[in-house]
Amino acid sequence: MWFSLARRLGSLLIVMFLVATMVFFLTRLAPGDPAAIMLGDQATPADVERLRAVYGLDKPVLVQYVLWLKEVVQGNLGQSIFLQRPVTTxxxxxxxxxxxxxxxxxxxxxxxxxxxxxxxxxxxxxxxxxxxxxxxxxxxxxxxxxxxxxxxxxxxxxxxxxxxxxxxxxxxxxxxxxxxxxxxxxxxxxxxxxxxxxxxxxxxxxxxxxxxxxxxxxxxxxxxxxxxxxxxxxxxxxxxxxxxxxxxxxxxxxxxxxxxxxxxxxxxxxxxxxxxxxxxxxxxxxxxxxxxxxxxxxxxxxxxxxxxxxxxx
Structure with missing residues (x-):
């Protein structure tokens, strides 16, 4: 029974990894830039780029993925862009x-x-x-x-x-x-x-x-x-x-x-x-x-x- 439970837990961890990967890349496919939406229509391109740099959105997608996955493994789901508080909170x-x-x-x-x-x-x-x-x-x-x-x-x-x-x-x-x-x-x-x-x-x-x-x-x-x-x-x-x-x-x-x-x-x-x-x-x-x-x-x-x-x- 314990072996079966351990095998089940291992397969569930694999499922969670695949889900996390799909979630990350699918959200990036959505049109729109969160920095531009947050600053509004009056923001200049320089302002948008500065805000993107603050939240790491200016990095390549694969770099963002690795950094984000590392935080998720440690139990940190990141910081909300609009709410200005941890996602877990x-x-x-x-x-x-x-x-x-x-x-x-x-x-x-x-x-x-x-x-x-x-x-x-x-x-x-x-x-x-x-x-x-x-x-x-x-x-x-x-x-x-x-x-x-x-x-x-x-x-x-x-x-x-x-x-x-x-x-x-x-x-x-x-x-x-x-x-x-x-x-x-x-x-x-x-x-x-x-x-x-x-x-x-x-x-x-x-x-x-x-x-x-x-x-x-x-x-x-x-x-x-x-x-x-x-x-x-x-x-x-x-x-x-x-x-x-x-x-x-x-x-x-x-x-x-x-x-x-x-x-x-x-x-x-x-x-x-x-x-x-x-x-x-x-x-x-x-x-x-x-x-x-x-x-x-x-x-x-x-x-x-x-x-x-x-x-x-």
């Missing part, structure tokens, strides 16, 4: 809304998707299955920004139940700030529950037809016990996989939702950095998201050994 200041938004969204998606998928599999071909499948298909095709605007118009503007946008005042309590996440978390949870529903249904259908399920029924085991104790436990591996992938998708997909609801999260920070050509922030945020993807995949692999002893063996 800028990310840390924005991580709370994104963290809680992702957490609430995956809880909502799981609470909707897993029971709906189980019910759809148990009553396959019946009205429940058809309704659940139709709703899952609808949720999978609804744009999150459109659903967010509908929720704002109905629940925030018309009914006044939740804040329209933002994350509360700087001195607001945690409960008040979290109230601003109810609508965006519901949007992301509903949209992403479709994938969990379909995977849960497919996984449950695979195990409900196995011999041990028929044997349990022949012994008179209650249907609830068969579904939850026998079938669901053996169907957990694909379900855990899709939940882990959904968490990773939520982190990346939160950019649009944070923009719609005006949340000061990492997604909003990335959008602003792209518009300003703030290379260090773009690179640092993408590396952080990629590292999260890698850690989630590793955690899912470790959870496999807990939910299914056959994987451990």
């Amino acid at each position: 800028a990310l840390a200041e924005r991580v709370e809304p994104t963290f809680f938004l992702t957490l609430f969204s995956i809880v909502i998606a799981t609470l909707i998707g897993v029971p709906a998928g189980i019910a759809s599999a148990v009553w396959r071909g019946r009205a429940v299955d058809q309704v659940v499948s139709a709703l899952a298909m609808l949720a999978a095709n609804i744009p999150s920004f459109w659903l967010g605007l509908i929720f704002i118009q109905f629940f925030a503007v018309r009914l006044g139940l939740f804040p329209v946008a933002g994350y509360g005042d700087p001195g607001a309590s945690l409960a008040e700030r979290l109230a601003h996440l109810v609508l965006p978390a519901a949007v992301l949870g509903i949209v992403n529950s479709a994938l969990i529903t379909r995977f849960t249904r497919a996984s449950m259908l695979d195990v409900l037809g196995d011999d041990y399920v028929r044997t349990a029924r022949s012994k008179g085991v209650p249907e609830t016990g068969i579904v939850l104790r026998h079938a669901f436990r053996n169907a957990l591996v694909p379900i855990v996989t899709v939940i882990g992938l959904t968490i990773a998708l939520l982190v990346g997909g939160a950019i649009v939702t944070e923009t719609v609801f005006g949340l000061p999260g990492i997604g909003n920070l990335v959008v602003s950095a792209v518009l300003r050509r703030d290379y260090p922030v773009i690179q640092g945020a993408l590396i952080a998201v990629a590292a999260l993807y890698v850690l989630i995949n590793l955690a899912v692999d470790l959870i496999y050994t807990l939910v299914d002893p056959r994987v451990r063996a």
